[in-house]
Every structure is written in structure tokens, then in C-alpha cells.
Amino acid sequence: MAQGQTDEFSTPEIRPEHAVEFWGLSRTFVMGRGRTVQALDDINYAIGHGQCLAVVGESGSGKTTLARIVVGLERPDAGTVVLNGHEVRFGASRKNRRTRSRLVQMVFQDPQGSFNRRLPAGAAVDEVLRAHFPEMGRRARRSQMLRLFADVGLEEQHADALPAALSGGQKQRVAIARALAAEPTIMVLDEAVSALDVSVQAQVLQLLKRLRHERGLTYVFITHDLSVVREVADAVLVMRYGRVVEAGPVSQVLDSPEHPYTRLLIDSAPRPGWKPQRNLRSRLLGAET
Amino acid sequence: MLTIDNLELSITDPDTGRVSEILRGNSLTLAAGEALGLVGESGSGKSMTLQCVLGIEPPGSSVGGRIELEGRDLRALRGEELRRTRAEDLALIAQNPHSVLNPVLPVGKYLMEGMSEARSMPKARARLRSSELLRSVGIEESERVLRSYPHQLSGGMLQRVVIAGAISAQPKLLLADEPTTALDVTTQAEVAAILDEKRREAEMSMIFVSHDLDLAAAVCDRLAVMRYGELVEIGTPEEIRDAPQHEYTRELMNARPKLHPEEA
Amino acid sequence: MPQSLVKPSSRISVVAGRAHRRLGTLGMVCVTIIAVIVLTTLLAPLIAPYGPYEGSVADRHLAPGVNHLLGTDQSGRDVLSRVIWGARSSLLGPLIVIVVTAVLATAIALTAAWYGGRVDSFLGRVLDVLFAFPNILLAILAIAIFGPSLLTASLALAIGYVPYSARVIRSVALRERNLPYIAAARMQGIYGFVITVRHILPNVWPQILTGMTINFGYAMIELAALSFLGLGVQPPNADWGLMVSSGQSSLLQGYPEQSVAAGLAIVVTVAAFGYIGERLGGRRAAGRVR
Ligand SMILES: Nc1ncnc2c1ncn2[C@@H]1O[C@H](COP(=O)(O)OP(=O)(O)OP(=O)(O)O)[C@@H](O)[C@H]1O
Ligand SMILES: Nc1ncnc2c1ncn2[C@@H]1O[C@H](COP(=O)(O)OP(=O)(O)OP(=O)(O)O)[C@@H](O)[C@H]1O
Ligand SMILES: [Mg+2]
Ligand SMILES: [Mg+2]
Numbered sequence: 001m002a003q004g005q006t007d008e009f010s011t012p013e014i015r016p017e018h019a020v021e022f023w024g025l026s027r028t029f030v031m032g033r034g035r036t037v038q039a040l041d042d043i044n045y046a047i048g049h050g051q052c053l054a055v056v057g058e059s060g061s062g063k064t065t066l067a068r069i070v071v072g073l074e075r076p077d078a079g080t081v082v083l084n085g086h087e088v089r090f091g092a093s094r095k096n097r098r099t100r101s102r103l104v105q106m107v108f109q110d111p112q113g114s115f116n117r118r119l120p121a122g123a124a125v126d127e128v129l130r131a132h133f134p135e136m137g138r139r140a141r142r143s144q145m146l147r148l149f150a151d152v153g154l155e156e157q158h159a160d161a162l163p164a165a166l167s168g169g170q171k172q173r174v175a176i177a178r179a180l181a182a183e184p185t186i187m188v189l190d191e192a193v194s195a196l197d198v199s200v201q202a203q204v205l206q207l208l209k210r211l212r213h214e215r216g217l218t219y220v221f222i223t224h225d226l227s228v229v230r231e232v233a234d235a236v237l238v239m240r241y242g243r244v245v246e247a248g249p250v251s252q253v254l255d256s257p258e259h260p261y262t263r264l265l266i267d268s269a270p271r272p273g274w275k276p277q278r279n280l281r282s283r284l285l286g287a288e289t
Numbered sequence: 290m291l292t293i294d295n296l297e298l299s300i301t302d303p304d305t306g307r308v309s310e311i312l313r314g315n316s317l318t319l320a321a322g323e324a325l326g327l328v329g330e331s332g333s334g335k336s337m338t339l340q341c342v343l344g345i346e347p348p349g350s351s352v353g354g355r356i357e358l359e360g361r362d363l364r365a366l367r368g369e370e371l372r373r374t375r376a377e378d379l380a381l382i383a384q385n386p387h388s389v390l391n392p393v394l395p396v397g398k399y400l401m402e403g404m405s406e407a408r409s410m411p412k413a414r415a416r417l418r419s420s421e422l423l424r425s426v427g428i429e430e431s432e433r434v435l436r437s438y439p440h441q442l443s444g445g446m447l448q449r450v451v452i453a454g455a456i457s458a459q460p461k462l463l464l465a466d467e468p469t470t471a472l473d474v475t476t477q478a479e480v481a482a483i484l485d486e487k488r489r490e491a492e493m494s495m496i497f498v499s500h501d502l503d504l505a506a507a508v509c510d511r512l513a514v515m516r517y518g519e520l521v522e523i524g525t526p527e528e529i530r531d532a533p534q535h536e537y538t539r540e541l542m543n544a545r546p547k548l549h550p551e552e553a
Numbered sequence: 554m555p556q557s558l559v560k561p562s563s564r565i566s567v568v569a570g571r572a573h574r575r576l577g578t579l580g581m582v583c584v585t586i587i588a589v590i591v592l593t594t595l596l597a598p599l600i601a602p603y604g605p606y607e608g609s610v611a612d613r614h615l616a617p618g619v620n621h622l623l624g625t626d627q628s629g630r631d632v633l634s635r636v637i638w639g640a641r642s643s644l645l646g647p648l649i650v651i652v653v654t655a656v657l658a659t660a661i662a663l664t665a666a667w668y669g670g671r672v673d674s675f676l677g678r679v680l681d682v683l684f685a686f687p688n689i690l691l692a693i694l695a696i697a698i699f700g701p702s703l704l705t706a707s708l709a710l711a712i713g714y715v716p717y718s719a720r721v722i723r724s725v726a727l728r729e730r731n732l733p734y735i736a737a738a739r740m741q742g743i744y745g746f747v748i749t750v751r752h753i754l755p756n757v758w759p760q761i762l763t764g765m766t767i768n769f770g771y772a773m774i775e776l777a778a779l780s781f782l783g784l785g786v787q788p789p790n791a792d793w794g795l796m797v798s799s800g801q802s803s804l805l806q807g808y809p810e811q812s813v814a815a816g817l818a819i820v821v822t823v824a825a826f827g828y829i830g831e832r833l834g835g836r837r838a839a840g841r842v843r
Contacts, residue, residue: 029441031433031436031437031441035433037430037433056473057473058473058475058476059427059443059444059445059446059449059471059472059473059476060428060442060443060445060446061473063443064443064444071740072740073736073740094742094744094745095742096742097739097740097741097742098741098742099742100740100742101740101741101742106737106740108733108737109444109471110385110387110444110733111385112385112387112388113387113732113733113734114733114734114737115734116734116752116755116756117756118755118756119752127738127741127743127751128741131741131742131743132741157309164347165300165302165347166332167331167332167335167336168331168336168384168385168467169331169332170331170332173331182741191444191470191471194470194471194500195331195384195467195470195500196331196500197328197329197330197331197500197541198500198502198541198544198545198546199330199540199541199544200330200331201500201544201546202544202546205546224470224471224472224473224474224477225474225546226474226548227545227546227547227548228546230546230547230548231546254548264475265473265474265475266548268474268475268477268478269474269548270474270477270478270501270503270504270507271503271548272503272506272530274503274504274507275507276477276478276479276480276481276482276485276504276507276508277478277479277482278479278482278483278486279479280475280478280479281427281475281479303567303571304567306567392728392731393728440731
């Protein structure tokens with residue numbers, strides 16, 4: 001079960017049963033001419049091994065920033081990230097980065113930018129294999145790469161294609177395969193299944209669930225799709241304006257949401273017979289504190 | 290209004306000379322003000338279909354068949370006429386906003402460029418209008434966003450910048466390639482409503498690529514299902530939902546994850 | 554695999570087809586011209602009717618004819634043969650310049666782009682200082698110190714070209730370095746040097762190549778100018794720039810063959826390289842705004 005949101009006033013304690021913990025994370029971006037954007041404001045949560053934490057929320061609410069801080073790509077202004085009992089520091093040495101990358105991998109929201117456009121998709125996966133398993137031979141790497149491709153529903157021909165010659169969903173799946181190649185224990189997925197049609201999406205979600213049972217993989221899963229949250233996650237964090245507005249076990253948050261924003265989110269998800277509406281957010285004006 | 294007749298696309302890899310068939314003779318028609326939802330398997334050729342309509346398919350492509358917009362053969366247009374048709378009649382919301390935004394320019398420049406080219410309006414007006422447009426797609430800090438570079442914005446913000454750019458051109462045909470995948474469901478609902486409204490107000494036609502069947506059904510008059518480069522089924526959302534003809538369509542309907550477990 | 558379907562002969566035509574698309578018909582003509590010049594240079598001993606120094610003063614200023622297709626110079630040497638032999642030093646100089654420039658500029662640019670921050674601004678400052686010196690002045694200075702020779706002149710010019718090229722390459726490399734995939738690779742704990750060579754370098758390679766092509770023409774003209782001033786290749790070596798200058802007095806006496814032939818050789822070569830560079834990436838790619 002999820003550990004739930006910890007009491008705001010409790011002192012951070014590193015507990016070995018937690019796979020991912022973050023405490024008091026804040027981040028403000030400086031935009032020049034004195035303007036700033038507060039992307040994160042005091043975010044706390046902890047999940048255990050083999051759990052899946054979904055992060056949902058408004059566009060621009062800081063989900064990607066949170067993910068980047070968790071994997072050590074972005075510096076928090078304040079707060080701590082602890083993965084498997086090790087504190088994550090931004091800009092650590094190359095050795096630390098290598099160790100950390102065995103621990104945690106990230107799938108980026110922009111699948112195009114996360115590939116070298118001159119390198120075939122298979123080579124991108126191969127590079128990760130080469131970095132993490134130097135003892136592996138060329139052949140072994142190739143067959144491992146093809147196995148990963150097959151796992152995400154891609155074929156051999158896609159391995160030889162340049163990123164530009166792949167569809168949006170195919171690129172996303174290569175990105176997932178690349179992250180899995182390092183055999184991490186924690187995966188951070190930023191909108192990693194958003195460009196997949198439902199049948200391929202089901203296959204990928206199935207794969208993630210299987211790995212979780214087999215290897216005890218822990219996921220931080222950013223998504224906009226609440227039905228996906230229902231499908232894979234144990235706990236969910238609802239974010240807005242850089243804050244957590246509601247957090248807890250999935251069934252609790254989705255079935256009996258407490259915060260008006262969570263309710264609004266659930267109400268605006270498409271379903272049979274649903275019609276899009278304008279000015280939905282204005283409904284929140286009165287409700288907000 | 291738009292007629293696609295037996296559209297074929299094959300791409301030759303310049304290095305290996307390998308030919309891949311991407312689209313295999315698809316036909317469809319679109320009336321003025323009609324919205325067609327394009328759903329289907331990842332890699333089935335939805336984005337490529339849109340690129341063929343715009344005439345921006347990748348190098349090494351050979352295209353067969355006819356594409357007509359209001360009686361004009363789109364693929365035969367050249368030079369100034371082609372440029373004008375693209376600028377005034379067509380607009381694309383690309384699947385990946387990064388592919389259309391210049392990383393070294395503030396996004397405001399992108400919006401205003403499109404606008405003053407299509408309508409040659411003064412700078413200050415263009416700026417005001419961009420700001421309004423961004424607010425209409427739910428971006429509250431529109432001033433900040435206009436001044437930001439693409440890497441300073443979130444995925445959903447970028448996607449809305451591109452949507453705002455496409456709407457501002459007031460096209461006759463809007464090609465929307467998964468325009469709301471990076472948006473939270475609330476913003477998605479608002480943006481979908483705006484697209485719907487524009488379509489009704491200005492008799493704009495739209496091809497709306499999506500993975501979300503419920504969303505596509507809500508926004509579109511008809512749905513077309515693609516697989517392996519072929520249009521396997523086309524019909525109203527009710528027909529598709531209640532009586533799917535093709536096996537793949539049935540698979541799609543069943544694979545849909547459910548938000549509420551009790552949903553049928 | 555489908556690869557086996559491709560015949561080797563068709564590979565060449567595929568490459569030629571791609572080059573044609575990139576360079577256009579005129580560009581292909583330029584490529585052919587350059588190929589012919591390079592071949593001539595390599596095969597000079599077989600092609601040239603006479604040696605570069607062969608001839609007696611008795612035969613001076615012979616008009617073009619059957620024995621001497623382009624006539625002879627003031628020392629009775631065959632002009633055609635000297636143009637053919639002279640291609641060696643005339644092409645070697647610019648080659649040294651562009652290779653040295655490319656290596657130095659790329660190294661500086663990639664270092665600056667990778668480390669950024671203080672390293673970047675320090676290197677930028679150094680380039681600014683270098684930039685302030687006119688190329689020719691720099692070359693004359695070096696020659697004053699090390700004595701006139703092709704190598705001195707070429708190296709000095711190369712140093713003068715580095716700031717232009719380094720800036721262009723740096724800006725492209727910087728854009729590449731900030732792409733998310735580099736962050737992703739860094740996150741894997743891959744060495745910065747490996748990332749730079751494996752990912753950034755191939756992506757700035759087109760800029761490097763374009764710069765080299767365009768710089769070749771400039772270097773050729775400037776080296777010819779130095780030879781003309783007596784600061785580069787020394788007589789009696791055959792060199793196009795030198796031939797233009799030593800043909801000067803003959804020119805005044807009404808024997809233009811030598812200067813015209815060598816001058817034409819320079820113009821054709823420079824134009825061919827210039828056009829290809831233009832097609833590859835335009836003038837801006839070489840960092841020149843003149
Ligand atoms: N490098 C940066 N410089 C300045 N501002 C930034 C930067 N990165 C992010 N921001 C700002 O921080 C806020 C949060 O961005 P973030 O990408 O984390 O949002 P998100 O929740 O992932 O949104 P989406 O769902 O749209 O992807 C946004 O307002 C964004 O403009
Ligand atoms: N430049 C190219 N060269 C060769 N094949 C290509 C090229 N671009 C795309 N393809 C192939 O064309 C097929 C269709 O791609 P397209 O982008 O239209 O798919 P899609 O239906 O939009 O998928 P998605 O939902 O994943 O975005 C894919 O299998 C892809 O691999
Ligand atoms: Mg994001
Ligand atoms: Mg697509």
C-alpha cells in the first residue's frame with residue numbers, strides 16, 4: 001500500500017522501506033528582469049518499493065519539474081530527494097550519475113528531443129546497454145535491444161530507423177525501451193503513454209505491471225489520463241500551481257475526491273456521451289481558498 | 290469541401306533504397322464545417338495523411354491519388370498559389386510542438402509572425418491579439434508565456450501556443466494532430482470546446498487525430514479508423530461505438546481503460 | 554535483410570543522386586572541376602609537357618603554339634606546365650589552412666559549448682582578441698618572425714580564421730548541447746568527451762564542412778596575395794600567386810599569358826569552392842559577414 005502523505009510537521013526520516021521520498025521540494029525559475037515563476041512549492045511524498053505513484057494535475061503545474069528534480073536533472077531550491085535510501089544531489093560527479101542511472105531512469109515528455117536525430121532508434125538503446133553492461137558483446141546487445149523493442153510492440157525494422165522516420169507513438173515506445181535497457185529499480189515516466197492508441201497502451205501498461213511484479217520496479221507516473229491512473233497506480237498526487245492539492249491512495253482520491261479541483265478533473269474526463277465545455281475552471285473560483 | 294481520393298504514400302529510404310508503403314489507397318470526403326476524427330493504431334499513418342494534405346511529406350516520398358480542396362487539386366499547386374493556400378486555407382496543429390517552434394525565439398514571435406503574415410496587422414495589435422488567444426486556450430499568464438522560450442514552458446503550454454497559432458489563422462480546414470495529448474483533462478475539455486465553437490462559427494472543417502475515442506466522438510461528426518496505412522472503417526461515433534464492423538475497431542473499443550470500474 | 558537487395562553499383566548512383574539534389578547541376582559541375590584540378594595536381598609528372606623549372610632564356614616570351622600551348626614566361630619556362638605544377642603548392646596552402654582552422658575551431662567551440670559558463674566566456678574573450686587582428690596583418694607578423702614560407706603563411710592565416718569558424722560552430726554546438734537528449738545521455742553517466750564526440754560533433758559536422766569549403770576559397774586568395782607580396786611561396790617554385798606577380802612585368806611588356814593563366818586558375822578554383830560552400834550552407838555558415 002501507499003505510505004500516504006506524511007504529516008507536514010514531521011521531521012524527514014529516511015526509511016529503507018521507501019523507494020522514492022521527497023521532502024519540501026521547491027523550485028522557482030528566474031526569467032530575467034526580476035520576473036520569477038514558482039514551479040514547485042513544498043512538495044512532500046513517499047512511496048514504497050514496487051509501488052506506482054501517479055502524478056496528475058493542471059498543465060504547467062510543475063509535474064515535469066518534479067520529475068526532473070527526482071532524477072537529479074534539475075536543482076531544487078529547497079528540499080531533499082531520497083531514492084532507495086540514497087540522497088540525490090544535482091550535478092553530482094559522473095560516477096555518481098552512473099550509479100544513480102542504474103537506480104532510476106526517466107522517460108521524457110518530448111520524445112523527439114530526447115533522441116539524437118542522426119542516430120537510429122536501436123543505437124540509442126544500444127548506447128545505454130553499452131554504458132551499463134560493458135561486459136555485454138555486440139551480438140548480445142543487439143538481441144537484448146530487439147527483445148526490448150518487442151516488449152514495447154516494435155519490430156526490427158524500427159531499430160534501424162532514424163527518430164524522424166518514426167511516428168509519435170513509436171518514438172515514445174523507443175524511449176520506454178531505452179529507459180528499461182538500464183534495468184533500473186525506479187522509473188520516472190513523464191506522459192510516456194500519451195501518444196499511444198488504447199491497444200498499444202494496454203500492452204505497454206501490461207509490460208510495466210509485469211516488470212513491477214517480476215523485479216519490484218517502482219514508478220513515478222505522470223499522466224493526464226485518469227483511467228490510466230486507475231489502471232496502474234497505487235497512490236496519486238494531484239497538483240495545481242506548483243502545490244499538491246490532494247494526495248492519497250487512488251481509490252480514495254478518485255472515488256471520493258475532497259478538493260474541488262480534483263472533482264473538476266474527474267468531471268472533465270471524456271467518457272461516453274460527454275461533451276466538451278468552456279470556462280470549466282471558473283467553477284472553481286468560488287470554491288478556491 | 291475536402292476530397293481525398295485513393296491516397297497512396299510510399300517512402301524510399303535514401304540510404305538503403307528500401308521502400309516502405311505508408312498509406313495504401315485511402316479515400317474520404319469532408320463537408321464544409323464537418324469534423325472527422327481519425328483514430329487508429331500507433332504508426333498507422335494518421336500523421337502522414339495530414340502531411341500529405343499539406344504537401345509536407347518527408348523527403349523520398351512518392352504520393353499517389355488526388356487531394357482536392359474546394360475543387361482545387363492541392364498537390365498540383367505551386368509557388369505563390371501554394372503558399373497562399375497553406376497560409377490562408379490550411380492550418381496544422383503538429384503532434385510535436387517542438388517541431389514547429391524555433392528554440393531560440395520567444396514563442397510570442399511565433400504567434401505574431403503567423404498573424405501579421407496572414408493579416409498584416411500592426412505589431413501592437415498583434416501582441417494584444419496573441420495575448421487574448423493564449424488566454425482563450427486557458428493560459429493565464431499570457432504575457433509571461435509570450436516572452437518565454439520553448440524550453441521554459443511546459444509541454445501543455447507549448448501545445449496550446451501551437452493551437453492558438455493555428456486558430457488565429459482562421460483556416461478553412463484545420464488539421465489537428467493529437468492536439469490535446471499534453472493537456473490535463475480540464476484544459477482539454479476547454480480547448481476541445483473552443484475548437485468546436487470555431488468550427489461552428491466559421492464553418493471550419495477539421496480533421497482531428499486522437500487516441501481517445503470518447504473525446505473524438507464528442508468533438509467529431511464522423512470517425513475514421515486506421516490500421517497499417519489503411520482506412521478500415523468510417524462512420525458516425527454512434528455507429529462505431531454500437532456496431533463496430535471491423536475486428537480492429539472492436540479491439541479498440543474493448544481495450545479502452547475505464548475511469549469508473551462500473552462503466553460498461 | 555533488405556540491405557542485401559541493394560547492389561553496390563546502385564550505391565554510387567544513390568550517393569550521386571543525393572549530392573545532385575543537395576548541390577544542383579552547377580554544383581555538380583563545380584565538383585567535377587575540383588576533381589579535375591586535384592587529379593591534374595596528382596598526375597602532374599604525367600600530364601605536364603615540361604618540368605616546372607625547365608627552359609632557357611632563349612625561349613622567353615614565346616607566343617602560344619604547338620610546343621607551348623600557353624606560351625612561355627620571362628625565363629623561357631612553359632606556362633601550362635608551371636600552372637599544372639603550381640597547383641600543388643596553390644592547393645596545399647589552403648588545405649593546410651582549412652584543416653588547421655577546422656581542428657582548432659572545433660576543439661575550441663566544443664569545449665566552450667560543453668563546459669559553458671566561465672570556460673565559455675574565457676574562450677570567447679580570447680577569440681575576440683584574435684578577431685581584432687586582420688588576417689593578413691597576423692600573417693605578415695608571423696612571417697616577419699619565422700621567415701617567409703608556405704607553411705608559416707598558412708599557419709598564420711589559419712590562426713586568423715579560427716575566431717570566425719569557432720563562433721559559428723560554437724553556436725550550433727550550444728544549441729545541440731541544450732537538447733534534452735544530451736541531458737539524458739549525461740544522466741546515464743557517460744563521459745562528457747564521449748557525448749561530445751559521439752553526439753555533438755556529428756551534428757555540427759555540416760557546419761564544419763561548409764566552413765571548410767568556403768574558407769578554402771578565401772585562403773587561396775589570401776595566400777596568393779601573400780605570395781604576390783613575396784611573403785609566401787618563394788621563387789623559383791611554381792605557384793599561382795607567385796606566377797601572377799612575376800608575370801606582372803611581362804604583362805606590361807605585352808605578354809599577359811603567365812598572369813592570365815595563373816589568375817584564371819585561381820578564379821576558377823575559388824569560384825568552384827565558393828559555389829559549393831554557398832550551396833551547402835550559405836555565407837553565414839562560414840561566419841563571414843563581409
Ligand atoms: N527552465 C525553465 N525556465 C523558466 N520556467 C520554467 C522552466 N521550466 C519550467 N518552467 C515553468 O515552470 C512551470 C511548470 O512547468 P512544468 O513543465 O513542470 O509543468 P507540467 O506540470 O509538466 O505541465 P504539462 O502538463 O503541461 O507538461 C511552468 O509555468 C513553466 O513555464
Ligand atoms: N520519413 C519516414 N521514412 C520512413 N517511414 C516513415 C517516415 N515517417 C514515418 N514513417 C512511418 O510511417 C508510418 C506512419 O507514421 P505516422 O506518423 O503517420 O503514424 P501515426 O498514425 O501518426 O502514429 P502515432 O499515433 O504513433 O503518431 C510509421 O510506421 C512510421 O514508421
Ligand atoms: Mg510536463
Ligand atoms: Mg502521429
